[in-house]
Amino acid sequence: MTASASNIADLVRASAHRGPKHVALVDVTASGEAGNRTTANSHTWAEFDAAVDGEAHRLAAAGVAPGDRVVVRLPTGAEFCVAVFGVLRAGGVLVPVGPGQPKRELERLVADSGAKLLIGDPGGVDVAVLPPPTMAPGEEFTAIGSGEDLAVLGYTSGTSGSPRGAMLSHRALLANVEQCAALRPAPVTAGDRVLLALPLFHVYGLGPGLLQVAGAGATAVLLERFDPDQALTAIREHRVTTLVGVPPMYAAILAQPVERLRADLATVRLFTSGAAPLSPGLLDAMRVATGLPVYEGYGLTETGPVLTTTLAGGVPKAGSVGRALPGVQVRLVDTDGRPLDQDEDEPGTGLVAARGDNLFSGYWPDGAHGPDAEGWFRTGDVGYLDADGDLHLVDRAGDLIIVNGFNVYPHEVEQVLAELDGVAEAAAVGVPDERTGESVKVVVVPAEGAELTEDAVLDHCAGRLAKFKVPTVVEFATTLPHSPTGKLARARLRLPLA
Numbered sequence: 001m002t003a004s005a006s007n008i009a010d011l012v013r014a015s016a017h018r019g020p021k022h023v024a025l026v027d028v029t030a031s032g033e034a035g036n037r038t039t040a041n042s043h044t045w046a047e048f049d050a051a052v053d054g055e056a057h058r059l060a061a062a063g064v065a066p067g068d069r070v071v072v073r074l075p076t077g078a079e080f081c082v083a084v085f086g087v088l089r090a091g092g093v094l095v096p097v098g099p100g101q102p103k104r105e106l107e108r109l110v111a112d113s114g115a116k117l118l119i120g121d122p123g124g125v126d127v128a129v130l131p132p133p134t135m136a137p138g139e140e141f142t143a144i145g146s147g148e149d150l151a152v153l154g155y156t157s158g159t160s161g162s163p164r165g166a167m168l169s170h171r172a173l174l175a176n177v178e179q180c181a182a183l184r185p186a187p188v189t190a191g192d193r194v195l196l197a198l199p200l201f202h203v204y205g206l207g208p209g210l211l212q213v214a215g216a217g218a219t220a221v222l223l224e225r226f227d228p229d230q231a232l233t234a235i236r237e238h239r240v241t242t243l244v245g246v247p248p249m250y251a252a253i254l255a256q257p258v259e260r261l262r263a264d265l266a267t268v269r270l271f272t273s274g275a276a277p278l279s280p281g282l283l284d285a286m287r288v289a290t291g292l293p294v295y296e297g298y299g300l301t302e303t304g305p306v307l308t309t310t311l312a313g314g315v316p317k318a319g320s321v322g323r324a325l326p327g328v329q330v331r332l333v334d335t336d337g338r339p340l341d342q343d344e345d346e347p348g349t350g351l352v353a354a355r356g357d358n359l360f361s362g363y364w365p366d367g368a369h370g371p372d373a374e375g376w377f378r379t380g381d382v383g384y385l386d387a388d389g390d391l392h393l394v395d396r397a398g399d400l401i402i403v404n405g406f407n408v409y410p411h412e413v414e415q416v417l418a419e420l421d422g423v424a425e426a427a428a429v430g431v432p433d434e435r436t437g438e439s440v441k442v443v444v445v446p447a448e449g450a451e452l453t454e455d456a457v458l459d460h461c462a463g464r465l466a467k468f469k470v471p472t473v474v475e476f477a478t479t480l481p482h483s484p485t486g487k488l489a490r491a492r493l494r495l496p497l498a
Helices: 010-018 045-061 078-089 103-113 170-181 203-216 228-237 247-254 258-264 280-290 410-418 454-462
Strands: 023-031 037-044 069-073 093-096 117-120 150-156 164-169 193-196 219-223 242-245 270-273 294-299 306-309 329-333 350-355 377-385 391-396 401-403 406-408 423-433 437-446 473-476
Touching: 010 023, 010 045, 010 203, 023 045, 023 078, 037 045, 045 078, 069 078, 069 103, 078 093, 078 117, 078 203, 078 219, 103 150, 150 170, 150 203, 164 170, 170 203, 170 306, 193 203, 193 228, 203 219, 203 242, 219 228, 228 247, 228 258, 242 247, 247 270, 247 280, 258 280, 280 294, 329 377, 391 410, 401 423, 401 437, 406 410, 410 423, 410 437, 410 454, 437 454, 454 473
Parallel strands: 023 219, 069 093, 069 117, 093 150, 193 219, 193 242, 242 270, 270 294, 437 473
Antiparallel strands: 023 037, 150 164, 294 306, 329 350, 350 377, 377 391, 401 406, 423 437
């Protein structure tokens, strides 16, 4: 598949050569009063490849030289796809951002990356701008850049809260496409029609979504944003076979009538999930409602992005993110980077470290804090390996709460809160405490109609948690903040609620 590819845009060229008339993109727009009909524009791989050539020529004419950073600020759709591969074919460095990114954040990203150009809406930021691309064909353009050349600068907040640009080479991204494709069953094959309703500017939508489709020569069914009604309609009308999702998407799907799910999802063979933890309850509910399991994966921007998946073991396991992809190594280490002994009766909890050709080249601009001399990178996540070798994540290392020297994992507190009647969602974070260094603060979202009190929350926790793990602060909210892919944004919760 990618054996002959050296530039990521080669994936599009190869798919166009293999199946020029095979549909590459189905760009879906909802229509009708209830969103129960859709219109769609379809483009073959030959048309898509020619449009990428046209975009590469347009960028070169605009002065984009090899290594220049180009911000793409477009919603999910065919224009986004053409812009992405056009930048890469022209030798530029893709800097993907969300179309709704606030001006202040966009200004910082443009300044930090030194971007030469922005494709799409500049949002009031002072930068050279090109309008969105078209599907107009261009003369064949020979791809510029390969191997260790920088391909994508993916900004990620990590645990610091300050976005940093992870430098992803063509080598890293192509390696991850191959590693995922080596799984059995393969997550994407040429015959698949893959629903992509994820934010494609996020590395999860870009890698396991768009790049996997390009590598396999499959068909991407594109939705600008996820809506359960529109998504189910698109799945039925366009005979979608694979859904790349995140937990909130599956929760929204499950809110639809079971009879509709079984009818609209009849063509689907595979559900995958990533970017945020998939609760055991959601996993079970999807299996009951649809008859299919959801396979969960784990990764991060710095790893290109996928590291593990339950597809590798063949069986979804509640609470587990599975085993390492072919060609990827995962191990647990202590805070000094020394491997943990996993031969004990009880699994040891440690920091997750990874090694593989899919790893990034360090952080922009100087490659700092990348993989060590032996190729290992500590992800910042804490986890353990069970007897089958499957990875279970406990928490982010930066989210760890230390009370009087004792470790408190937010996930443990949140699991206890989930057992309390009337709790729809809850999060635990550490806040400064003069006496204990840190203490536990929880933010609780009550279920509709529930009447929860601070005392009820504290009493529930006191009966199930060690004293140092019991919250000292309880706040109530109507919602919790999440990233575009559903990951809990804990940093915001450390501040008092307005």
